[in-house]
Amino acid sequence: MANATTLSNKQKQHLKSLAHSLKPVVLLGANGLTEGVMAEIELALDHHELIKVRVPGEDREEREAIYATIVAHTGAHRVQVVGKILTLYKPSPEAKITLPRK
Numbered sequence: 001m002a003n004a005t006t007l008s009n010k011q012k013q014h015l016k017s018l019a020h021s022l023k024p025v026v027l028l029g030a031n032g033l034t035e036g037v038m039a040e041i042e043l044a045l046d047h048h049e050l051i052k053v054r055v056p057g058e059d060r061e062e063r064e065a066i067y068a069t070i071v072a073h074t075g076a077h078r079v080q081v082v083g084k085i086l087t088l089y090k091p092s093p094e095a096k097i098t099l100p101r102k
Contacts, residue, residue, distance in 0.1 A: 024054040
């Protein structure tokens with residue numbers, strides 16, 4: 001993983017509660033994971049820190065591969081996956097979200 005730190009369960013729970021009311025900000029289209037989509041995810045992470053990405057498709061393994069690619073490329077934490085929605089967290093220099101201690 002690109003991050004030096006990992007999230008504790010307590011921190012993940014906190015992020016999940018914050019993400020609960022969020023709507024997906026990035027939706028993968030028919031073209032899948034393109035450079036444009038990756039740029040959009042990066043921008044959204046920089047701006048919001050905590051985002052949801054909707055990954056359509058019926059093949060679970062294919063979606064898992066897409067999730068792994070997004071996490072590897074962005075260096076973001078994978079908070080959770082519910083159905084076809086991936087929740088990501090990546091702290092920005094402004095640190096908008098305060099995580100509980102480990």
